[in-house]
Amino acid sequence: MKKNLKINFKIILAVIIVLVLISLVISLIPYKAVPTKSTAKYEITKDDIFSISDFNGNDVSVMGIKVGDTVNDVISTLGEPDLRSNYENLVSNFEYSKAIGLKETGLIVSLEANIVTSITIRKPFNKYLVGKTIIDYTKDNIYNIFGIPDKTIFTPIEEGSFVVIRLMRYSNKGIEFIIRKNEVLGFSLYLNDETPVAPGTHETEIVQSPPILIKT
16 A cells, blocks of 8 residues: 555656646747737728828728738738739739729738738729728829828839829828829828928939839
8 A cells, every 4th residue: 555655656746847847848938929910090991081180101001901010910801812913022012802892903012021011092992981082183182182292203104104103202191192194093001110301392203113003
């Protein structure tokens, strides 16, 4: 009897030692916090951001995603894109149409190194926009709402084309409008550092190769 108790005690002691060692090993493993998806001040499908004077592209979500989110955030929120295009320097575009209930591309999510750097909204996405934000305005309307842009870029609509697109960028707001002739085709919310631009500052640039986000 005493012999059995002695054996059982040795087994229990061995189990305790093993558990202590396992706990010690686990405690030595560095803890990594699981990043949580950042929240936005405004949601463009609910808020008329063009009626808000102090909005910034960093603070606006589009169907739950915003600039600065990861590729996993995009896919888990919007699902797989209808078209995925990959470019050099870890740049990629996710185009959404049927996946979000549209007949043609209305949303283009641009990523660099798996981080959302800009979200381009085109006219088909009007289905989800509200108020003044609905894309139904001209270049002159943009001047009236936002004033003179910080930068205007002129670029061909595609490589070798004589048709020119105008990009009007408002750095303080992290927004850029895509304009053909006098018609606004869409706009992009882009990741920015929110550095103030001096009043009256305006820069013009002519680019021979169109940005990859331009689509008509």
